[in-house]
Amino acid sequence: MIRTLGFLLAGVLLGTPAYADLDLTFPGPATQTFSETENFASYKLPVGPYADGFVQTLVAEGQQITRAWRVDVGVGTSLLVMDNLRQQLEASGFELLYECTTEVCGGFDFRFTTEVLPEPVMHVDLGDFRYLAAQRLGGAVPEYVSLFVSRGADSAFVQMVLVGSADGTNLNSKSGGNTAQVIPAAPRTKPGAVVEALIRDGHAVLDDLEFETGSSALGSGEFSSLSKLSEYLKSNPEIRIALVGHTDAEGSLQGNIALSRQRAQSVAARLVRDFGIPQRQIEAEGVGYLAPRASNLTDEGRTLNRRVEVIITSTQS
Structure with missing residues (x-):
């Protein structure tokens, strides 16, 4: 009904x-x-x-x-x-x-x-x-x-x-080919404003994260975006999120999807291990280069496209 x-x-x-x-x-x-x-x-x-x-x-x-x-x-x-x-x-x-x-x-x-x-x-x-x-x-x-x-x-x-x-x-x-519709470049999200953007838009880019080139290993630095995100998740245990990895358009689709998923999983693991966020609140996926936020024809655009985003998927426990 x-x-x-x-x-x-x-x-x-x-x-x-x-x-x-x-x-x-x-x-x-x-x-x-x-x-x-x-x-x-x-x-x-x-x-x-x-x-x-x-x-x-x-x-x-x-x-x-x-x-x-x-x-x-x-x-x-x-x-x-x-x-x-x-x-x-x-x-x-x-x-x-x-x-x-x-x-x-x-x-x-x-x-x-x-x-x-x-x-x-x-x-x-x-x-x-x-x-x-x-x-x-x-x-x-x-x-x-x-x-x-x-x-x-x-x-x-x-x-x-x-x-x-x-x-x-x-x-x-x-139909699309190997690339999807290119969306105009979005401004970078300030690490301290991640939660504000997440609440307002339902998603936000974790723009301060760092990965080694071609690697899925998340750097060892203290990332303000993860700290702010973890505070929000602890205060709102009913919230569930998806971490979505993205790449630029260099390399094969299959390889980029695998790399982007691994990077998202690295971020999820950091939230669970270092910040104590329950695994049930997080899922991690990767979409490779199929959802760009800038042109892949420039160095600046490719840099913007290499990112991990956080998306609210539900407010139900």
Whole structure:
């Protein structure tokens, strides 16, 4: 059963500028498996986990665009695809409302009380899926999006539902090659401001970390970002995070994904060993060069792309 908050998140406002179209680039060859547009629909957008027999939802009304894709990502993970698409949504003005992973979402119960397309157009591995809900305000009407990502043997499966104005946004998508959409360079996060950025944006870059070239070993220095992050996690034991490693575009995809994952795991190990953070609060993954924050055509851009980010994945224990 789905529990719905008692208000509707849409309406028709006149004389307000429309949003720009939503253009997505997938981190690999993508095949669209489903496409449907309803001029007016009522969509129950999940904004919380399955708990006590319910999933908390908001009701969005307006034009509903439902799409699904199969993305060839080989060695990639569901996190790789979700991280890439999340960054593109945020670059387009969307703000996260809720995000969760398999167990925290509610597993089987969340999947089957949420509107998900059937096989074969959409596949959901009940042991490996990710979900997010986001909103974009300030246009003709509010826009809301839900995103499911899961894995198959060598492909990722993506479902997106976009609800907004019938005269507003179009949803466009295209395949990526070895590199994903390049997002304009973001300013470095000051180590002391990591928690502020994490609370505000749902993610932050740990910009003061140091790794030896080509190595996954974290330097021995005292990193302010980890100290601040550990204080926040100790004060909020219900928070779960993902550490996500990133590389520049030099070398093979498989090698870079392995290196980026190992670096994220090194950071997780430091938080557990030196700061006493419970392992259950942390997961570590790597996405290689598939989610750049700057151009890989310059030394400065490649330096910015070599990073570890922290992402809040849930506030549920």
